[in-house]
Amino acid sequence: MPNKASNLVSVAIQWAVHADHPPFSEVDNSRIRRWAKACFLDRSEITIRLVGxxxxxxxxxxxxxxDYATNVLTFPMDMPDLGADSGLPVFMADIVICPTVVEREAAEQHKDPIDHLAHLIVHGCLHAQGYVHESDNQAELMENREIEILKRFKISNPYVLSSKK
Known part of the structure; x- marks a missing residue:
């Protein structure tokens, strides 16, 4: 179910790498947009770039x-606070996802790779809004928000170790 602000959230998707084999060939742009839009309550413009x-x-x-490829990088843009009536986005960011790393981590962690991709998109979108995990309290706040958002998509808690093998 989309949140009230989902129509105020613009999500551009760039496939710089072809995911033409399972598991990510099953993921279309509309699904990625739904995951991202679920994270925002304010007007936002996000670009998600999937890279090699x-x-x-x-x-x-x-x-x-x-010096290594990581699963997700978030590049938030510093936005001036011009007020809600300005019509400008409150949040703007570029989020970079490396599907090869996501797939490898999912296998290592015994997770569904599409669920892991959804989690990392949510994770990146929360970083775009200033969520961090530098301290235990900050991490707990961010993780709880991720769990809450993923639950809407029937994706289980990514922080619970899976017994799948």
């Missing part, structure tokens, strides 16, 4: 100083 490991590694190295 080379681009993911380059971005992680350039912006975080870490």
């Amino acid at each position: 490991e080379e681009e993911g590694r380059q971005l992680n190295r350039d912006f975080r100083g870490k």
Whole structure:
């Protein structure tokens, strides 16, 4: 069920890598948009870019100083607070997902890869809104919000270890 602000949320999707094999060939742009839109209560403009490991590694190295491809990177744009009546987005961000890393992590963690992808999109969207996980309290707040959003899509708690093998 979409939230009230979902029509105020614009989600552009860029496939810089082809996911033409299972599991991600089953995921269409409308599904990705639903996951992202569920995260926002305010007017927002988000771009989700799905990249190969080379681009993911380059971005992680350039912006975080870490020389490996990671699952998700979020680049929030600092927006001036011009008030709700301005008509401008409250949140703008680019979110980069590396499906190869997502698929590998899902296998290692015995998770459904599509559920893991949904979780990382939600995770990135929450980062775009200022959620962080630097302290235990911050992590708990962010994780609880992720669990709540994923539950709407019948996706189980990603922080519970799966016994699937």
